Amino acid sequence: MSEHNQQVQPQKNKPMQNERAADAPLRIGVYICRCGGNISDVVDVDRVAETVKLLPDVVTAKVHTFACSDPGQQTITNDILEQNLDRVVVASCTPFLHEQTFRGAVSRGGLNPYLYEHVNIREQASWAHKHDPEGATIKAIRMIAAAVGKLHHVEPLEQIKLPNHRRALVVGGGIAGMKAASELAGRGIKVLLVESSQRLGGQLNDRGRVYPTERDAKELVEELARRVRTHSNIEILMQSNVTAVSGFIGNFKVAIRTEAAGIPVTETTVGAIIMATGFRPYVPQDGEFLYRTEPGVVTMPEFLQLLRSTPDAARKLTWNGRVIRNIAFLHCVGSRQLDGVHEPPPNGRLNTYCSRTCCTTILQQALEVRHRFPSVGVFDFYRDIRTYGRGEENYYSAASRAGVTFFRYNGEEPPRVELTPRARAKEGVLSVTLNDTLTWGTELSVPVDMVVLGTGMMPGEIADLIEQMKLATGEDGFLQEVHPKLRPVEVSVNGILLAGTAQGPMNIQETLAAAGAAAVKAAAMFAREDVELNPYVxxxxxxxxxxxxxxxxxxxxxxxxxxxxxxxxxxxxxxxxxxxxxxxxxxxxxxxxxxxxxxxNGWRLDQFEAMVDGIAAAIPGQECTPELVNIH
Amino acid sequence: MNTQINSDYVPDVLVIGGGIAGLQSALDLADQDLRVLVVERNSSIGGRMIGLSKVFPTLDCASCITTPKMSAAAHHPNIQILTNTEVQAMETRNGIHSVRLLQKPTYVNFDKCIGCRLCEYACDTEYPDPFEEGLGSVRAIAVPFTNAIPQKAVLDAEHCATCGVCARVCPTDAIEFDQQPRTLTIHTDSVIVASGFNLNAVTVKPQYNAARSSNIIPPTMMERLLAPHGPYGRVLRPSDGKIPSSVAFVQCAGSRDESIGVPYCSRVCCMYAIKQAMLLSGALPLADITIYYMDIRAFGKGYEQFFQNARAMGINFVRGKVARVDPIEDGDLRLHVETTDDAENPLQEHRHDLVVLAQGMIPAWNPAATTPVACASDGFVATPSLTDPTATSAPGIFVAGAAAGPKDIVDTIAEAGAAAMQVSRYLHEKRAAVLVGQAVHG
The missing domain is CATH 3.30.70.20 (Alpha-Beta Plaits)
Incomplete structure (x- = not known):
């Protein structure tokens, strides 16, 4: 749903001006946007305006630098009121960005918002035909002619109103799901929280202390779990999976299967669904950096487990019966993969993205090792240190001060993890070899007892839900939002929202913020009695x-x-x-x-025919019609 | 939108700052039927984002994303906006925040001004346009910029020659030379601090010599040069209008350096440098473009891929620290660089004709001085809660966007939504508690 739905409603107390005598000619206004140069650098917008003014029943055609800006919209609204326009065309960017914006402007003029046609002369003309200004200009004219043609065949439409079930389903009981659920419940909205495992808290249960607060992840999990467990608006189904989803915004029918014997499949209705299905840690392939070949090579989750299970009082860090004297941390394992350099994971898709949290996690753990076991040497092999978040840079400077030794490699030349030749085995069973760019590419080999792979995040395994709910995934495999800035937590299916790492790697604060952002969209949707949908059905x-x-x-x-x-x-x-x-x-x-x-409705066959006629008609004021082939 | 409000107006939420964070919070609250007052100290809402060219990683034009949100807020029946207004002080008693606002004089009666700009066209006095980073000029009375909201003329008293021509041409008698600052106090249940960021001075590192060459520019100026509707409509260097042929980006020029008081990472500079480099290589296909960096921090969704695309496009990435920038002949600059990329030649000198310094993000406002909101040691608003990252130290007061630390637009918008959610939950719980209290006592 759009965040500004209410704008599409015609303003009350204003006469609807689209009532006119059946035989009176239409009064069409055409507005052409320069898009601050994005369009007008290629398309001759003044010529477009002059030309389309000659189209049937066009009474005004104006050019604006930013039609979507307030003054631009105001021009449209004023013209409707002052010049009695009864149809409006805006030729600008993709309707995906601003169709709703201009429907709002048309409504404020008292006109039915569906007596409006949006023409995309940016993506489809100026951007597509950057090197052919003449062709782009002709194409823009023809596209506007098509819209004007269609407007001769449109009638006012009303949005479809459907009842809104004021209850949200949250899929996933990690911190994102618990945060979204508790926010909505606190706002007075009923929530059904479904978690597939036996415990709330997801990946954070296995985390130990978290950066940058250095408080135990348990505290965070327990606080959120307490909120969701004690809130009367929240119903929790543990060890349960969503098995079927049908319906639409305001009225989704979902089936939930609980693993415990004897519990039948629950079928229930919710108005919105928040996907908080999280991530799964990257698991290296067998033999990748000798993982699963050599016991001294472990992933970050395995190392966190080792540190947690080592008593505070322990003087030595031991693993697999061996005292660890030197540790190497490797950054970007399973992240920032490059074509031709890295082996694709079994799914065949390289993880080209940055996992966002591994750098600071590695530095945090490196520091912990230095503090708890000062005699252990710590060596850090990185591409770029990405301690971007608040309080995170401190880990980098503290690690440098604490004696962590840094080596830097180019992405094209990942370090090699090898067994140390027997003669040097007492220095460590493993060695990490790289061309160290901090020392101008010198090949260095560092003997260690343990290699910790800084493994990143992978999309959760939710193929069934993606299929059921017709969700889109990005090239990275994570759930894809409609637009990262305009509709960052919404998907193409109305009423389904994204919270947290289901959408891509995030740290804890970012996950909690994303969960809040998803919750607020649901809260706004539930503030309405009815769900309003486009009438194009x-x-x-x-x-x-x-x-x-x-x-x-x-x-x-x-x-x-x-x-x-x-x-x-x-x-x-x-x-x-x-x-x-x-x-x-x-x-x-x-x-x-x-x-x-x-x-x-709104896209009838006769309307398409009118558009085709508009495209194919001679361009007004032009002696010979340019070949249509020019405008492909 | 209203340009004047009375003290008896009681919003559910006061949003401090009309940038992208404040506007997104306001919209997410207003869509829940809560009444929101947005106060903005500048003459237009839109904040930093409205001055940008295009935004990473989608390369959407910034105006295309910002103006509709500005317009939606301006037209929303539940949102009131006060521009040219600063928060002077705030105190909290019994859960009610009393906020003293200072409305600065604009010398234009906004109820009368119709935005016709006749005054602007008639005005004879010009000064460097702050919206264009000083590259163009603006009249002493003017609508702040093309897509400003509100579209009302504002008179800059500092530059006005008091000739009175504006008053003579104004068709609605909107010019009021005798306007005085006005204070009013608003009482509200909750507040969102969305006061954003500033950049530290381009001269913060004397070794970069920005004071000695106008061709050493801040990134915000490069944004204006790249904006299709910018001051020149194309990229020209400030000193002499030459089309640059070799542009350098010096990263971490105001961040990650304890000696200048900004030890933290400003989080957006890597990505905007890469974006500007990409846009430059489109605008100036023959120009050499070099980014001097310590670490490329392309951490967000789609960012790493954006970085790899820039490398594939031929943008030159040099890992190393720029030690010094010296102005030399012809307005050019010589960069002294220590790089780890070249073993034969680690200490290098490079000549460029335009240099962009990636300055650091610092807080735009210190609420700790006059309000109950505490700031952390980095100067940004403290967010002490483990579970509620948008909660400040003061109950009922929340924070969104760069006011709580450097943040890109994507993360800012998410946080703005989260802050709005927290406010609506806070208000719901607070009011439910009052109702329960009344039922018990009544």
Missing amino acids: AEVDLSRCCGEALCVTQCDYEGALQMVSMEVEGATVERAQVNAGLCVGCGACVAVCPNRAIDV
Whole structure:
């Protein structure tokens, strides 16, 4: 859902100006955006304005530097009121960015927001045809002509209103899930929290102290767990998995299976779903840096476990029966992988991303080793030290002061972990060899007893949920938001929100903030009685439908289209029926209907035909029509 | 949006700062039907972000992301905005925060001003435009910038020649030379501090000699040079308008250095340097572009891939510390660099014709001086809670964005949402407790 939905509602107490005599000509306003140069550096926007002014029923065509800015929007609103416009075109960037913005401006002028057409002359003209200004300009004109053509065939539409079940499902009981659940519960919203394992807290249960507060992760987990367990608005299902999801924003039907014997599958309804499914630690492949070949090579989670299980009073750090005298920490294991340098993991996809938390974790652990076991030598092998967060740089400077020795390697030349030749075995069984860029590429070999692999984060294994909920994942495999700044916790399916590391690597503070950001979107959605959806859904013309059900077989969206029995002239017949909440307006049904009995509101066939006519028509004021082939 | 409010207006939330953090918090609160007052000390909302060219890692134009949020806030029925307004002091009693606001005179009656800019066109006095980082000029009375909100003229008393021409041409008699500062006190249940950041001075490291050459520029100036609607519409170096052929970015020029009081990482400089380098190589295909860095901190979603793309594009990354920048002949600069990339030649000198210094982020406002909000040793607002990272030391007062430490836009927007969530939960719980209290006593 959009955060500014309310703007699409026409303002009350203002006359709706789109009521006009049936035969009166339309009054169309066209607004062309320079996008501060993004468009006007390529497209001759003044010529576009002059030309489209000649299109049928266009009464004004104006150019603005930033149509989306307040003065730009105000121009549109004022023109509607002062010049009695009844249709509006804005030619600017992708509708994905600003269709809602301009619908708001149109509404404030008292016009139905669907008497508006958005034309994308940035991505589709100026950016696509950067080196062909003439072609881009002609294309912009033709695209606007198409929109003007369509506007001769549109009617006011109203948003679809559906009841809103004021209850959220939070999938995952790690800190992101618990934070989101407790925030919503505190706001007075009912929450169902589902956790697949036996304990709340997720990966943090195994973490020990956390940076930069150096407090025990247990404290954080226990505080959040106490909140969710004691809040009367929260119901928790442990050892449970979401097995089926259907429905739509405001009205998702979910099935949850609990592992304990004898508990039937729970089916329930929620209005929003927060995905807090977290990450899984990268597990090196067998033999990667001798992992699983040599016992002295361990991952960061294994090392954290070793440190935690070593009593505070211990004078020596021992592993596998061997006293550890020298430790190497390797950064970027399973992160920042480069094509041609690293072996792809079994899924075939390189982890090209930075895991964000490993640098500071390594420095924190290196410091702990130096403090608890001052005789142990600590060697740190890094590409870039990324102690970016608040309080994190201190770990780097403290580690330097505490005698941690740093080596730096280029990503293209990862260090090699090898067995030390027998003759030098007393210095350490393993050695780490690299071309150290801190000493101008000198090849150095450091003997150690233990190598700790700074393993990063991998996307959680939630393929079933991704499939069920039709979620998108990015190239990195993590769940993908719609837009990192405009809609950072929303996905393309309305009503589903992302919280925490399900979306990508994050540290604890960032995870908690992301969970809050997801919760606030749910809270805003639940502040409304109804869920409002775009009216672009299929509609059946019962006078033409003959019940062949071709549309239903073509429909990709379960439940969006079905056959129902009804009485027609005394006979019981089957007819297609649309579920507006589930229909996405894709139009697959329209294409197969032999009787043209189904069409998508706002994108009807006659409207498309008008657009095609608009594109193909001669350009007004131009003697010869440029070849269409130029504008591909 | 209102430009004037009365003391009897009681918002549910006061948001201090109308940058991207404050606006996002305000929108997330207002969408829950809470009444929000945003106070902004500058003449327009939009903060730092509205002055940027494009933003990493998507390379969306910054205006395209910021202006709709500005506009949405300005039109939201639950949001009131006061610009040219500073917080003077705040005190908390019985859970109510009383905030004293100072509205600075704009010498323009905002209720009358229609933003026609006739005054601006008539004004004869110009001074370096702060929005354009001093590269262009602006009239002494002007609408702050193209997409400013509100679109109201503001008179800069410091530069005004008091000729009175603005008052003569104003069609609505909006010019008021006798305006006085106005204080008003707002009472509110909760506050979000979203006061953002400043950059430390470009001269903070004397060895970089920024005071001696106008071709050693802050990154914010490079943003304006790269903005399609910037002062020149293209990239020209300040001293002589030459098209630069060799641009250097000096990273950590105001951060990660205890000697200048900024030991921490400013978190955004690596990424904006890479972004500016990419945009530059688009604008100036023949120019050499070099980034001198200690560590490339491309940690966010899609950032590492962005960095690798920049390398593939041929942007030159040199690992090493720039020791000194010397102005030389023709307005050019000589960089003395100690690099670890070249064993034969570790001490290098490089000539460039434009140098961008990555200055450090420092707090824009110190609330600890006049409000109950405590700051940490780094000067940013302290966030002592383990579970609620947007809670400050003072109950009912929360923080979002760079006011709580350097942060990029993505992380700022997430934090702004989280702060809004915390406020709405806080208010809900507080008001439920009052209702329970009333039921018990009543």
